[in-house]
Structures are given as C-alpha cells and as structure tokens.
Amino acid sequence: MNPCYGANAPVPSRARRRGGPVGAARRAGLGVAETAAGAWRCGCGAVAVAVAVAWPAWRDGGVHALDTLGGVAIAQIYPSLLAADFARIADAALVVEGRADWLHVDVMDYHFVPNLAFSGDTVTALRSVTDIPLDCHLMIEDPDRWAPGFAERGAANVTIHAEAVDNLPATTAAIRAEGARTGLAVKPATPVEHYLDDLHRFDLLLLMTIDPGFGGQKFMDSVLPKIEAARRLLDERDLDLWLQIDGGVNAETIERAAAAGVDVFVAGTAVYGAADPAAAVEALRAQALRAAPRLRPPAREAAG
Numbered sequence: 001m002n003p004c005y006g007a008n009a010p011v012p013s014r015a016r017r018r019g020g021p022v023g024a025a026r027r028a029g030l031g032v033a034e035t036a037a038g039a040w041r042c043g044c045g046a047v048a049v050a051v052a053v054a055w056p057a058w059r060d061g062g063v064h065a066l067d068t069l070g071g072v073a074i075a076q077i078y079p080s081l082l083a084a085d086f087a088r089i090a091d092a093a094l095v096v097e098g099r100a101d102w103l104h105v106d107v108m109d110y111h112f113v114p115n116l117a118f119s120g121d122t123v124t125a126l127r128s129v130t131d132i133p134l135d136c137h138l139m140i141e142d143p144d145r146w147a148p149g150f151a152e153r154g155a156a157n158v159t160i161h162a163e164a165v166d167n168l169p170a171t172t173a174a175i176r177a178e179g180a181r182t183g184l185a186v187k188p189a190t191p192v193e194h195y196l197d198d199l200h201r202f203d204l205l206l207l208m209t210i211d212p213g214f215g216g217q218k219f220m221d222s223v224l225p226k227i228e229a230a231r232r233l234l235d236e237r238d239l240d241l242w243l244q245i246d247g248g249v250n251a252e253t254i255e256r257a258a259a260a261g262v263d264v265f266v267a268g269t270a271v272y273g274a275a276d277p278a279a280a281v282e283a284l285r286a287q288a289l290r291a292a293p294r295l296r297p298p299a300r301e302a303a304g
Helices: 020-027 086-094 120-127 143-153 168-177 192-201 221-236 254-260 277-291 299-303
Strands: 040-042 047-049 076-079 103-109 134-139 157-161 181-186 204-208 242-246 264-267
Touching (some): 076 277, 086 120, 103 120, 120 134, 120 143, 134 181, 143 157, 143 168, 157 168, 157 204, 168 181, 181 192, 192 204, 192 221, 204 221, 221 242, 221 254, 254 264, 254 277
Parallel strands (some): 103 134, 157 181, 181 204
Antiparallel strands (some): 040 047
C-alpha cells in the first residue's frame, strides 16, 4: 500500500480528491458523520468540518506562519496524535488549538518499523479541520519516493529517516518544491556526525529518544549526551535548525532534555493521557522554559 495515499493510487490532484475531505476523513479514521442539516461532524458529532479543503493558513503567512528560529530558541510542544484516540483524531487536534505549536503525525508502514499508523489521507483530513501546522514523521521505507506527496497533501514539515533515505539532496529538494520544511530523523544508535555535511539541507533535526515504532516507551537518558553534542554542532556551525526529540517526553523528562539543548518536544501520552490536553501542553512548556534559560515562549505567549 502506498503510505502517502493509502489505497488511493495514482496520486490525485488537489482539485480532485476521491470523496473530498469527508471521504478523506473517513479513510483516516476521523469518525465523520452526516447530520440532517447536511453539515459534517467529526468524532462524536461535536466538530463541524468544512466541505472544501482549506489551503493551510501557514502557506500564506497566517496565524501559524513558519518563521525560522532567527537566533531565538522557542520552546515548542508538538502533541503526537499517535497517543490520541484514533476514533476521535479530529477532536484530538482541535482540543489543543491555541496551545500546541504544531501537531506531530507519525506515519509507519510496517516495514521500516513493526507498526502501521496514519497516511497521506490523514494529512488531507486533518487539513480540513485545523490550521495547526502538521509535522509528519515518516517511519517508512523508500521516503525518496513517498515523502514529497505528504508535502503536497498539506504537511508543513516532512521528516525523513537517515537510515531509510537514499538521495538526500533530491528528496529534500522535492519536499521543498511542494512548499514544506524538511527534517532529518536519526535513531538512538545512529551518529549525527555521519550527516554533518547534509544538515544545511534541513530545517529540523529529530533525535529519537526511543527506538521508533511504538508510543508510550520510556525516555532513553543515554541519548542526552547525543543531544548536547548536537546542540554544540548546530551552534558552532551557525545552522538554523530546530532540535527536536520524540519519545518518552513527559513531566519527569522534559527538563533534562531542555537543559541539554532541545527546542522542540514531541509529547504523546503526556498530552493525550492527561485530563486536559491543552493544559498539559502549557505545563510541559513551562517546565522547559524553567529548565533552559536559552528558550523563549512563543510570540503569542510573550505578547500576552
């Protein structure tokens, strides 16, 4: 199965999605149902879904414009939808609006990792219910072939694994051609130093703090020296990359990671396992800010 387009092949154009946003929402498991009035509702009928796929606001410099770090490190929290209720993914996205900086979408193909989750259809469906930028982490084989399609579907960032990609220059160029950022992910055992000459091609460096494939794993403290070394490398080379971690981020681990040099924290269970996911996002951010004086709050919070 095509990991970007699920069962849909060949690739449909933006103007001709099979089933439109409602069909995409159904295929992505968003729990869409038609009401008597003809509106579309997600989850348990609480969220209205637009009939047309709206072009993401960040593409036009809107509310979630994709600014670079610009020398200022922002403490960013990306809730991971892998930890959300798959029957209510749309609700999970909307419950953190105004708090989450981006949404993290883990795409797995059951080959690169022994798990199967999400696809390009998920991206299309989410784009119809929220303008929070989508951070797609591709844990798939052959990202050279499939990664650009996620950007075409509306992902704001597409992260590919160093262990899976064959042609970094061509694949990153193809992702950028669709208007998205690019990220490079490495497993805990993969040295960042092997990719120093290619880091300039990326906007984000993702250091896995678990072995990829499943959520809910314990944070690997053994990765902390790797995070510190990566932070030094980025600073010494004056590379404007966000340094992201994914795996085991929670109230007990985020301060250690922030102190080691992380800017962007992917948090799954710590957010969606909480009674109030939006409050959990802010609590995690507050901890990161306390632990790392180099970090600053997002502009919306600083202004407030």
